[in-house]
Amino acid sequence: MVLTTAEENYLKAIYHLSEGATKSVSTNDVAAEMKTKPASVSDMLRKLGDKEVIEYRKYYGVNITEEGKKRALQTIRKHRLWEVFLVDKLQFAWDEVHEVAEELEHIQSPLLIQRLDEFLNYPKFDPHGDPIPDEFGDVRARPRVALNEMEINQTGQIVAVKDSSAAFLRYLDKVGAYIGARIKILDKVEFDGSLEILVDQKKTLFMSKDVAMNILAIQS
């Protein structure tokens, strides 16, 4: 069953809203996420229900099915591979890739994605540090912790950010923090929670707790 571009986008939104959530996703939530009106969402949910990628009970919201999850992850895989391409090969900045990847992810060609993956040397994470699902939709997520939760002298590697706004990404670029950077916690200031960290064994930088909370790392 083929999904249209619009259907793929709705499904992806529903997948993201489902992650972590315990109950069904509401029509209003989807409308907010998709920036459309609830009436439009009702129409679309009926269609997605017919295609069996979601389970839809009127007035009670939706749950994504296994098939739907697989489809959503395939779209996410394409999105993230294109982001890697744009940053690694075409020198795009972190905050410039999302819109374009949003278009590129809908190109229909399994061969294209297979070859792109190979060309990029099978990356496991996108430029924001989010994991790239494999072709079967399997994601190997690493346990991640916010910098402010790490202890003094602990080492690790930055793998993601929670706030991916352009402003925040630019700030990180400027101070020399980036996805993949090896870090060590040098000091934690008790009264305001601010941190002193060592980046790549050479550069020291200070950051507020607010910033630290938004940077995720794997511990090593």
Place this chain on the structure above:
Amino acid sequence: MVLTTAEENYLKAIYHLSEGATKSVSTNDVAAEMKTKPASVSDMLRKLGDKEVIEYRKYYGVNITEEGKKRALQTIRKHRLWEVFLVDKLQFAWDEVHEVAEELEHIQSPLLIQRLDEFLNYPKFDPHGDPIPDEFGDVRARPRVALNEMEINQTGQIVAVKDSSAAFLRYLDKVGAYIGARIKILDKVEFDGSLEILVDQKKTLFMSKDVAMNILAIQS
């Protein structure tokens, strides 16, 4: 004025039909090219006329405007750059690129195309040997001649094929002829017009006149 994907495709078709033609392009011609019905074409011509990319007189066909030509060439530029990417970087074969490039050409991002051009090292010709327009729509075409029109002992370089069917492209690949190959005409058989040519100063091959007519070269 923004063009939709469908409008871009129609405009590209009209541009191709206009090339070489002396008179206006007819509704029927466009319908055949686009594989749609004449009634659908009439509708679309009205829209394209409103957007001033074509000049449309009911019952008398269309002529593309300067603005329209520029738009069409921008789409063609994108299409051919993506083809180069697919062949050079992702190891696609000649006959596998068209469909995918047909989708990729509609991605809206001037930065993407600029960076892609740079990444590919500003290619001047696509994998079929067709010239890639520059960002202003200028095409630098080389005078090309079919192999059967070259004289014995003349040398040159294969730059394009007339017949880009998958079957023909595969045949060429098999015999070792390719875009960019340096060739020399060794012999021409009088009675059937078949040729003996030297490829890259090392490989000799024979081809019928029918094949030779479909291979274009620049002379050197």
Place this chain on the structure above:
DNA sequence: TTTAATTTTTAGACAAGACTAAAACCTTAA
């Protein structure tokens, strides 16, 4: 030059995806 054949356009329908306004359904508080 008048009729026949062909081409092109118009009219009306349909599907997808959006909207607004109104009706129907849940939930919660009095």
Place this chain on the structure above:
DNA sequence: TTAAGGTTTTAGTCTTGTCTAAAAATTAAA
């Protein structure tokens, strides 16, 4: 447990791009 408030769905409309059938315009032929 009923009324109020919020959420969700339905009904009807719009736009884009397609179609078929019928009408209109052009071209060709007798």
